[in-house]
Amino acid sequence: MPKKKQAPEANHHSYREYLHYANVLRPHSVAVQAALAVVTLLQGYAAVTFLGVLVTQLTVPNVTMAQLWPMTAAFLGTIFVLAIIGYRLTMHANVNAWGSWFGMQAMTNKKMLTVTYPTFIDPKFRDEYAAANTSIMFSGGFGRFVTQVVNSVCGLIAAVVLSGASLVALFTARSQETTALARFSNSPWLLVLMLVIIAIPVVMAFPLAKLSGKYMRKFYDFNVQFNRMGAYYIQTVFDDYVIGKVIRIFDPHDHLLHYFAKENRTQIIEDNKMLTQATAARSLNNIVLSVIIGMLYVVVGIKGLAGAISIGAVIAYVGYLQQVIGALTTMMDTIGTSASILKGLDQFINFIEYPDAPAKGRLPIEKRLDNNYEIKVDDVSYRYPGTQEWALRHVTLQFKVGQRLALVGPNGSGKTTLIKLLTRLAEPTEGRILLNGIDIQKYDIHEYQQIFAVVFQDYRLFAFSVADNVAVNTHKDPERIQRALTLAGVWNKVDRMPKKTETSLTKNIDPAGVDISGGEAQKIAIARAWYKDAPFIILDEPTAALDPVSEYEIYQKFDDLMEKKTAIYVSHRMSSTRFSQRIVVLDHGQIVEDGTHAALMQAQGLYYRLFEAQAQYYTADKIKAERKNADAAYAID
Numbered sequence: 001m002p003k004k005k006q007a008p009e010a011n012h013h014s015y016r017e018y019l020h021y022a023n024v025l026r027p028h029s030v031a032v033q034a035a036l037a038v039v040t041l042l043q044g045y046a047a048v049t050f051l052g053v054l055v056t057q058l059t060v061p062n063v064t065m066a067q068l069w070p071m072t073a074a075f076l077g078t079i080f081v082l083a084i085i086g087y088r089l090t091m092h093a094n095v096n097a098w099g100s101w102f103g104m105q106a107m108t109n110k111k112m113l114t115v116t117y118p119t120f121i122d123p124k125f126r127d128e129y130a131a132a133n134t135s136i137m138f139s140g141g142f143g144r145f146v147t148q149v150v151n152s153v154c155g156l157i158a159a160v161v162l163s164g165a166s167l168v169a170l171f172t173a174r175s176q177e178t179t180a181l182a183r184f185s186n187s188p189w190l191l192v193l194m195l196v197i198i199a200i201p202v203v204m205a206f207p208l209a210k211l212s213g214k215y216m217r218k219f220y221d222f223n224v225q226f227n228r229m230g231a232y233y234i235q236t237v238f239d240d241y242v243i244g245k246v247i248r249i250f251d252p253h254d255h256l257l258h259y260f261a262k263e264n265r266t267q268i269i270e271d272n273k274m275l276t277q278a279t280a281a282r283s284l285n286n287i288v289l290s291v292i293i294g295m296l297y298v299v300v301g302i303k304g305l306a307g308a309i310s311i312g313a314v315i316a317y318v319g320y321l322q323q324v325i326g327a328l329t330t331m332m333d334t335i336g337t338s339a340s341i342l343k344g345l346d347q348f349i350n351f352i353e354y355p356d357a358p359a360k361g362r363l364p365i366e367k368r369l370d371n372n373y374e375i376k377v378d379d380v381s382y383r384y385p386g387t388q389e390w391a392l393r394h395v396t397l398q399f400k401v402g403q404r405l406a407l408v409g410p411n412g413s414g415k416t417t418l419i420k421l422l423t424r425l426a427e428p429t430e431g432r433i434l435l436n437g438i439d440i441q442k443y444d445i446h447e448y449q450q451i452f453a454v455v456f457q458d459y460r461l462f463a464f465s466v467a468d469n470v471a472v473n474t475h476k477d478p479e480r481i482q483r484a485l486t487l488a489g490v491w492n493k494v495d496r497m498p499k500k501t502e503t504s505l506t507k508n509i510d511p512a513g514v515d516i517s518g519g520e521a522q523k524i525a526i527a528r529a530w531y532k533d534a535p536f537i538i539l540d541e542p543t544a545a546l547d548p549v550s551e552y553e554i555y556q557k558f559d560d561l562m563e564k565k566t567a568i569y570v571s572h573r574m575s576s577t578r579f580s581q582r583i584v585v586l587d588h589g590q591i592v593e594d595g596t597h598a599a600l601m602q603a604q605g606l607y608y609r610l611f612e613a614q615a616q617y618y619t620a621d622k623i624k625a626e627r628k629n630a631d632a633a634y635a636i637d
């Protein structure tokens with residue numbers, strides 16, 4: 001089995017960047033969450049304050065209900081208003097969390113669809129894409145960043161600010177009694193004791209929270225890689241129709257399934273280990289915080305016992321301390337869990353900010369009804385990124401307007417690479433390609449690519465309707481769609497489909513979709529190329545899945561309908577070259593021959609050898625001889 005790839009190292013981004021992205025994805029989401037944190041806290045403070053004041057009032061002799069009503073009404077009013085605000089803010093916060101998750105998906109999709117093709121196929125970029133996807137699924141993204149990190153930071157700040165004044169009042173409250181306890185209560189030692197107690201979580205809890213964070217980061221890194229592998233198995237190996245055939249024929253004992261299950265077991269064991277370590281560090285923290293809470297209650301109790309504060313104040317202070325300690329506990333937890341959240345955000349930002357070559361050219365393409373677009377390849381060489389070998393070397397070639405040109409050559413000779421350069425899916429490493437005398441890099445890429453219609457060797461159809469597949473994103477003209485399908489020799493098939501051209505292909509999206517054969521699919525791809533009505537039509541091995549009659553008919557019809565368009569045919573079937581006025585032969589990335597069929601046959605070079613090698617299998621004598629041998633070998637006595 002292939003080795004798992006390492007997840008790309010995440011650059012650390014600043015909190016400012018995280019907050020910026022959070023607000024770009026959902027405007028005001030940070031402010032809404034901060035307000036929610038404060039309102040939630042205020043609800044707690046209102047209840048504690050009311051309780052404290054109520055107890056103080058109840059200790060006043062002869063207090064009546066009438067005296068308590070205004071205070072109670074004010075409390076209920078406050079609680080009601082805070083509850084309504086809290087309800088509205090919670091709704092917004094929830095919508096923001098979901099919205100930012102979808103926003104991350106949308107940004108990722110947009111990046112994938114809009115980067116230049118060389119970046120799109122760059123293996124490093126693909127790694128970043130896989131990591132960003134896992135981070136969206138796994139770390140909870142900016143939604144979780146806001147609801148956890150922003151929430152706990154704002155909650156802690158609000159708790160410290162709200163409790164601060166009352167805690168100062170607690171320590172400045174002096175007892176009038178003369179007992180030893182009262183003296184201790186008034187002495188600076190109580191303050192020192194209090195400061196020591198508060199310092200304990202700062203000294204102890206932060207390193208523990210950090211340790212928990214370290215385990216969570218390890219947990220995250222480990223799972224990023226496993227999730228990539230899991231996604232490959234689930235989305236490709238177990239799902240793809242083509243691989244499904246391979247597995248059934250070549251893996252009857254379900255080795256792949258066992259391998260996947262074994263990897264899964266390893267993941268579960270390792271995950272459990274890391275989660276236990278992280279939880280242990282966090283729990284230790286909570287124990288420390290619980291002890292501190294107990295000690296702080298003792299300090300408040302001393303003040304109360306010494307008569308420095310009333311019973312009602314004791315209740316209120318205990319409540320305030322609880323709020324601060326609660327906020328502190330949440331903060332400690334967040335420090336632990338935020339490590340994996342922030343790592344996920346880093347990977348998402350790295351992907352979104354992945355550098356792409358700037359769109360160079362701005363020149364518009366001249367719209368010409370006479371299709372007079374002349375392309376010249378001028379001493380072009382090309383090396384795929386990260387490789388040492390030249391895929392093309394010193395290629396010079398001029399396309400004549402309206403000419404049918406066949407590109408032939410052995411496997412790996414550079415035919416498809418030349419098509420990629422022509423269509424600006426890649427940029428020459430050396431040399432230039434000119435359109436009407438101007439370097440093609442100077443043209444606006446989208447306009448430039450509109451002058452080509454290509455049927456790629458590895459063409460794909462969408463799981464949309466036949467009409468959508470033919471017209472793609474252009475205006476759907478039913479008559480032209482039918483003509484394109486007729487020309488490609490697949491109209492009879494489409495005409496019999498339940499909803500004709502509106503029938504979906506495959507059942508991937510539409511359960512009522514239809515499945516078609518490889519040859520029929522290829523014909524629809526050819527119809528798509530014709531429908532585009534571009535001045536250059538390129539067919540890169542377009543007929544590999546077609547039977548010889550269909551192939552002949554398609555070339556014949558194409559030839560009749562091409563008018564003044566320039567056509568480039570790439571094919572291993574030498575028979576297709578009969579429709580070409582010119583044949584260019586590539587070998588090891590170089591043009592080794594260029595001429596008409598008759599001239600190249602006469603030259604007896606590579607083209608002659610390729611043609612003869614294929615032709616000999618079809619000659620009557622050869623077939624007769626082969627049959628004779630086979631009949632003799634398998635003759636039954």
Ligand SMILES: Nc1ncnc2c1ncn2[C@@H]1O[C@H](COP(=O)(O)OP(=O)(O)OP(=O)(O)O)[C@@H](O)[C@H]1O
Binds near residue numbers: 385409412415
């Ligand atoms: N994405 C890629 N990264 C690195 N090298 C590549 C890539 N694609 C193709 N190559 C290499 O570039 C060379 C030319 O490949 P190309 O696909 O252009 O050949 P071809 O003539 O179209 O072959 P075939 O007849 O098999 O389709 C080959 O050596 C191939 O291995």
